[in-house]
Amino acid sequence: MNKFILKWHEISERPLKIKAQISQKYTIKKLLGKGSYGFTYLVDDKQGTRYVLKQLRKYKMLDDHGRASFQREADILKTLRHSAYPAFYEQFEEDGRSFILMEYKQGFTFEQLIFNENHIYDEKASFYHLERILEIVRPIHNLGIVHRDLRIPNILMNGNEYYIIDFGLARKVSDKKSNEEVNEILAKQLFREIAFKSDFYALGHFVLFLLYSGYEPETRKSRSWEDELELSVTSKKILRKMLQLDEPYHDIEQLLMDVKLFNGGI
Numbered sequence: 001m002n003k004f005i006l007k008w009h010e011i012s013e014r015p016l017k018i019k020a021q022i023s024q025k026y027t028i029k030k031l032l033g034k035g036s037y038g039f040t041y042l043v044d045d046k047q048g049t050r051y052v053l054k055q056l057r058k059y060k061m062l063d064d065h066g067r068a069s070f071q072r073e074a075d076i077l078k079t080l081r082h083s084a085y086p087a088f089y090e091q092f093e094e095d096g097r098s099f100i101l102m103e104y105k106q107g108f109t110f111e112q113l114i115f116n117e118n119h120i121y122d123e124k125a126s127f128y129h130l131e132r133i134l135e136i137v138r139p140i141h142n143l144g145i146v147h148r149d150l151r152i153p154n155i156l157m158n159g160n161e162y163y164i165i166d167f168g169l170a171r172k173v174s175d176k177k178s179n180e181e182v183n184e185i186l187a188k189q190l191f192r193e194i195a196f197k198s199d200f201y202a203l204g205h206f207v208l209f210l211l212y213s214g215y216e217p218e219t220r221k222s223r224s225w226e227d228e229l230e231l232s233v234t235s236k237k238i239l240r241k242m243l244q245l246d247e248p249y250h251d252i253e254q255l256l257m258d259v260k261l262f263n264g265g266i
């Protein structure tokens, strides 16, 4: 399909309507997200239990790559089985549409916490959250999986619990053959390379979002984060490595150790 036709399909396909019934079991309550891959809904079953239902766009179903990445997300969710990530429930097709049903994780995303709830994070709080999040990234990396989308809308908090969602871009690092191709194309997009350091790079930006939540510019001139934020030498060092400005961290244990030392936990 040429690019124009693909775009036309993307724009013209509408999400399912609120109150629509799927698989005779689930009712659509809300559209949570709309991406190029498909739609994400909040649904409930007849007992009123909430779930998240992901739908692959119809034209993506005709495309091997689209189907494969949707399947990869289902497979990765099935593999993970940890309370920090949505549990996989089922996968089905209906009316030529493909769906994945997963656990709904209740909480606020860090995007909501910063931009809607106006939370402000100082250096101490930011690195505390980073440590807690790294603890739940560790099991993913230990399974040889890179998330590749650890952004503020994909990390949630509820009380003392942290969750990671949206495994749509996650890949196995051992998936060498297909990865070589992807890595070549994406070599310049530091957070999409299929390597653990991509997740650290994304989390470096995540920490900058937290740190900038309390930033009041003194001048109109924009400066680098190192000049704008008042940070300790150690946290700058950690961030520079995460952001691949210095020799990057290659495995999570090195990074976690530095963050724990900084937080005074070791």
Ligand SMILES: Nc1ncnc2c1ncn2[C@@H]1O[C@H](COP(=O)(O)OP(=O)(O)OP(=O)(O)O)[C@@H](O)[C@H]1O
Pocket: 032, 033, 034, 035, 040, 052, 086, 102, 103, 104, 105, 106, 109, 153, 154, 165, 166, 168
């Ligand atoms: N399992 C889940 N539990 C709770 N909320 C979820 C879950 N999955 C997705 N969401 C919510 O739905 C939103 C959109 O879902 P998702 O990330 O899958 O789609 P997206 O279109 O790729 O969005 P984004 O670009 O924000 O990542 C998320 O930002 C989150 O608020």
